[in-house]
Amino acid sequence: MANSSGVQDSAQQRIQTAAALKAFLLRSTTKGNLNLYDHLTRLLIKVIDERPNDVVDVIEDLSHDVKWASFEYKQSTLQDLQKTTAAEVLAEQQRLLFYRPEEADQEEELVDLPNVSEIGFYMEQAGVGLGREEMQRIFLALKQLVESQALLRCRLWGKILGVESSYIIAEAEYREGEEEDEPVAKEEEAEPETENNEEETDPLPQSTYKPSPPVPKEERGTGANKFVYYVCKEPGLPWVKLPSVSPAQITAARQIRKFFTGNLDCPVVSYPPFPGNEANYLRAQIARISAGSQVSPQGFYQAREEEGEEEEAPCESFDMNPDFEGVAVSEMAESLSTWVHHVQHILQQGRCTWLNLAVKPDEESNEEGEDEEKEGDPDEPEPEVGPLLLTPLSQDGEIFSTAPWSSKISSNLTSQHAIAVLRSNLWPGAFAYACGKKFENIYVGWGLKYAGEGYRPPIPPVPQKEYPSGPEITEALDPTLEEEEAFKEYLEEQQAAEEVEGADEEDEEDEDDDD
Structure with missing residues (x-):
């Protein structure tokens, strides 16, 4: 009984070891997401199918081929070629210049x-x-x-x-008789503005300017x-x-x-x-x-x-x-x-x-006498x-x-x-x-007219002279309250002195008149 139990334990250990080894072989790599177990399986299948001579010598090459066959392109850095380039499109359009249909009339x-x-x-x-x-x-x-x-x-x-x-x-x-008429753009007529006299008692002044x-x-x-x-x-x-x-x-x-x-x-x-x-x-x-x-x-x-034209025209x-x-x-x-x-x-x-x-189309059909009067008009523009x-x-x-x-x-x-x-x-x-x-x-x-030599910035003008400094131009500081009161007292004293002088002059004139 002891021997049978020992054999069972060793068999279970072997099974666990084989499972651990298989799990190790099934472990995938981080680079290509491949595992050794699948790779060896595919390699053995390839050797059995092809049965090459000197398998030991070429086993490395077969392993490389198996890896390359399982490789998939996830992202390509190459750009797709253009179906048609701009030069090819232009050449296709210019090809029609050299093409002449067979049904074209010979008499042109x-x-x-x-x-x-x-x-x-x-x-x-x-x-x-x-x-x-x-x-x-x-x-x-x-x-x-x-x-x-x-x-x-x-x-x-x-x-x-x-x-x-x-x-x-x-x-x-x-x-x-075969000219194509161009579409004439119609000018939009301005709608007259309705004025409400009840609301606007004082209307705004209207401009008298008329553009030419x-x-x-x-x-x-x-x-x-x-x-x-x-x-x-x-x-x-x-x-x-x-x-x-x-x-x-x-x-x-x-x-x-x-x-x-x-x-x-x-x-x-x-x-x-x-x-x-x-x-x-x-x-x-x-x-x-x-x-x-x-x-x-x-x-x-x-x-x-x-016919009908003047000789000097x-x-x-x-x-x-x-x-x-x-x-x-x-x-x-x-x-x-x-x-x-x-x-x-x-x-x-x-x-x-x-x-x-200056002449309206309606005025062109006036009489000759009126035209002669307009010729002397000083406002008439010179042709x-x-x-x-x-x-x-x-x-x-x-x-x-x-x-x-x-x-x-x-x-x-x-x-x-x-x-x-x-x-x-x-x-x-x-x-x-x-x-x-x-x-x-x-x-x-380039469709541009000759404009002389290259642009040269003009010389700046001479700086203007400043105004002379004086009491009429120079801005002064505002006086304080004390200065204003002192100036007011000074004006009152001056006015009183002038009144006294005026009274003295009147007294002297009266004395002269008495003499």
């Missing part, structure tokens, strides 16, 4: 679309341009614009740089709104039509200097405040740059003679001269009198044609007169002691193939070239 309407590749070649000779690849994409974008809109003429005006993105600008002209009437903008196809302009950020992106420009916007644009952001809907924060957003500011700058830097060889255009339109034979390149590079302005000058009023705001159309560049004035234009020849080595290049110092970025009967204008810049 002839549109005055200049050869942008040729213009880019000449501009490259002048040291200006946007690059051959970009010029070719712009040409295809202009072709796409012409096909989508009813345009009679379209050309590359230039490119205005921006802080975030730039604007590629196309100058276009509609066919007759706004200058109406010029109609489409005339003056600063002669052409319509489309802009896009990159060739292949949608073209956006800019609104017409108003005189108030041109006047405000002359007083501010703002870089473009590249967002047409961005507000223009400036002083004085600009009436509109960046699209209106861009349109105003385009009108100013065109009026100041659009030039052509003298004789290329001739004034249009219209300034011409507002022109036509191409069919008899123009061109000007020598050397002559155009040396003399500014061979170049002329073919865009109307913008007056201080903000219009190309002056408008008398503004600017440079005439097709005025030579030699009549332009200097700007901050700087010549308004700089001209040169593209090459002195091969003068037979050279071109005349003209650069505007008033609008940096405006260039023009001429070669025979060909010429073109382009602008590539």
Whole structure:
């Protein structure tokens, strides 16, 4: 019996020891949440399944493989690749420029679309341009614009740089009868205020100030709104039509200097405040740059003679001269009198044609006798007169002691193939070239006018002299009560003394009269 009880005790001890050992093997690690028991089980299963040669030599590698197979990625530090980049999206949009549908009609309407590749070649000779690849994409974008809109003429005006993105600008002209009418903003009529005479017995005084009437903008196809302009950020992106420009916007644009952001809907924060957003500011700058830097060889255009116009009236339109034979390149590079302005000058009023705001539309149909009387009225404003159309560049004035234009020849080595290049110092970025009967204008810049050298703070004025110190100016301390009483007694004594003196003088006068 003793032997049997001892055997049972040893068996129980072995069972407890085996359970303790198994519990030890099942203890998981803190790094990978694994335990030795499961790892050895998987390792033995792998050895039995694969039965490799020299198991003892490769047992370490098998153990590493078992650990790596059970490892799971909980967090990856690698970023997911973008499905499409911005360059790929732009390339996909520009791919449509090179695509031509098979169903397109072979017979297309002839549109005055200049050869942008040729213009880019000449501009490259002048040291200006946007690059051959970009010029070719712009040409295809202009072709796409012409096909989508009813345009009679379209050309590359230039490119205005921006802080975030730039604007590629196309100058276009509609066919007759196909112009799009812009929506006119209706002015809200102020409702008359109802006055309650019972409650307000003494009404407030009313102001008699009347603001000057706004200058109406010029109609489409005339003056600063002669052409319509489309802009896009990159060739292949949608073209956006800019609104017409108003005189108030041109006047405000002359007083501010703002870089473009590249967002047409961005507000223009400036002083004085600009009436509109960046699209209106861009349109105003385009009108100013065109009026100041659009030039052509003298004789290329001739004034249009219209019936019913006076001989002394300034011409507002022109036509191409069919008899123009061109000007020598050397002559155009040396003399500014061979170049002329073919865009109307913008007056201080903000219009190309002056408008008398003192005359109401109803008063224009008065009799001739009344008009003659008004001519002698001293309050009648004097009409503004600017440079005439097709005025030579030699009549332009200097700007901050700087010549308004700089001209040169593209090459002195091969003068037979050279071109005349003209650069505007008033609008940096405006260039023009001429070669025979060909010429073109382009602008590539920030859209800002030349403002002279860098800003220099003015010298402070001489300090003003101080007022002289005296009893009339110097502030004195208030007297005390004792000083006031003493001063009062002093005044009473002075008054009594004066009365005594007056009485003595009267007595002396009486004595003299008795004598």
